Amino acid sequence: xxxxxxxxxxxxxxxxxxxxxxxxxxxxxxxxxxxxxxxxxxxxxxxxxxxxxxxxxxxxxxxxxxxxxxxxxxxxxxxxxxxxxxxxxxxxxxxxxxxxxxxxxxxxxxxxxxxxxxxxxxxxxxxxxxxxxxxxxxxxxxxxxxxxxxxxxxxxxxxxxxxxxxxxxxxxxxxxxxxxxxxxxxxxxxxxxxxxxxxxxxxxxxxxxxxxxxxxxxxxxxxxxxxxxxxxxxxxxxxxxxxxxxxxxxxxxxxxxxxxxxxxxxxxxxxxxxxxxxxxxxxxxxxxxxxxxxxxxxxxxxxxxxxxxxxxxxxxxxxxxxxxxxxxxxxxxxxxxxxxx
Numbered sequence: 001x002x003x004x005x006x007x008x009x010x011x012x013x014x015x016x017x018x019x020x021x022x023x024x025x026x027x028x029x030x031x032x033x034x035x036x037x038x039x040x041x042x043x044x045x046x047x048x049x050x051x052x053x054x055x056x057x058x059x060x061x062x063x064x065x066x067x068x069x070x071x072x073x074x075x076x077x078x079x080x081x082x083x084x085x086x087x088x089x090x091x092x093x094x095x096x097x098x099x100x101x102x103x104x105x106x107x108x109x110x111x112x113x114x115x116x117x118x119x120x121x122x123x124x125x126x127x128x129x130x131x132x133x134x135x136x137x138x139x140x141x142x143x144x145x146x147x148x149x150x151x152x153x154x155x156x157x158x159x160x161x162x163x164x165x166x167x168x169x170x171x172x173x174x175x176x177x178x179x180x181x182x183x184x185x186x187x188x189x190x191x192x193x194x195x196x197x198x199x200x201x202x203x204x205x206x207x208x209x210x211x212x213x214x215x216x217x218x219x220x221x222x223x224x225x226x227x228x229x230x231x232x233x234x235x236x237x238x239x240x241x242x243x244x245x246x247x248x249x250x251x252x253x254x255x256x257x258x259x260x261x262x263x264x265x266x267x268x269x270x271x272x273x274x275x276x277x278x279x280x281x282x283x284x285x286x287x288x289x290x291x292x293x294x295x296x297x298x299x300x301x302x303x304x305x306x307x308x309x310x311x312x313x314x315x316x317x318x319x320x321x322x323x324x325x326x327x328x329x330x331x332x333x334x335x336x337x338x339x340x341x
Contacts, residue, residue, distance in 0.1 A: 011088035018049035066110025107159035133157035145254035154298035177239035184266030188225030189332035227318030234314035266305025
């Protein structure tokens with residue numbers, strides 16, 4: 001990969017954005033990182049990630065908000081990015097219950113600004129983060145990109161489904177190749193402090209109880225972050241193409257007459273939350289005090305990714321077992337926070 005291949009990664013100081021930027025730098029890309037460094041969670045963690053990225057001469061950072069249309073347009077017109085990976089978004093299902101406006105501004109207005117900038121600056125491929133939460137009330141397992149996803153149960157999910165619809169519109173109107181990625185419960189080192197693994201590890205080490213929703217009977221397709229970024233890096237240089245077989249009589253939601261695709265990126269192996277907690281306990285050598293609670297509004301009881309489309313497209317599918325992934329997270333956590341176990 002020639003170092004002249006430039007790519008914009010929005011949300012570069014975020015969990016997945018950080019790992020993706022590292023992977024792209026190692027693959028020889030010149031990475032332009034964009035982030036607004038908001039205070040949704042501890043900014044020191046974001047700065048730690050950025051410090052690592054800034055040590056690479058092929059990384060440059062721009063502190064911008066996606067909603068700042070003029071700043072986004074200026075950045076695109078100056079650099080003419082051939083590839084864009086949009087990971088910047090207001091994250092979190094539960095946060096969307098109490099802060100709905102944050103999702104409209106970041107996930108819709110911000111994404112529109114990215115689409116417009118890509119359209120006007122000859123971007124070859126826009127890859128963007130969607131979410132497994134778009135499956136909402138769907139019950140058929142495993143979740144397939146070929147299933148309709150019209151019944152979201154959180155505003156976060158609705159905003160991600162909206163991104164897919166907006167991307168399709170730009171693919172259809174302006175021939176902009178877009179690829180949406182439905183991530184399934186991503187975890188790993190430098191993870192978000194509002195995610196279960198981080199919360200559970202911190203609480204167990206501090207001898208505090210952990211909140212376990214749906215009495216621990218939730219099942220999640222936990223996906224290790226390295227598997228996520230490997231999938232993205234393989235997809236970036238493969239712009240979506242129109243599906244010649246697509247028919248409006250029997251419309252396939254995952255493809256289109258336009259250069260538009262959607263992929264699941266998940267481990268394809270759901271794990272019960274209680275087993276997930278067990279592995280954390282084993283790695284820490286400490287038992288958790290569990291506060292069993294009912295299913296929370298906006299949460300779904302199970303996620304399970306069908307990743308056959310991804311495998312066929314890039315000859316890869318996530319497979320890191322939770323025992324390995326959790327071990328790597330806990331090793332990082334203990335070192336990063338300088339904890340004696």
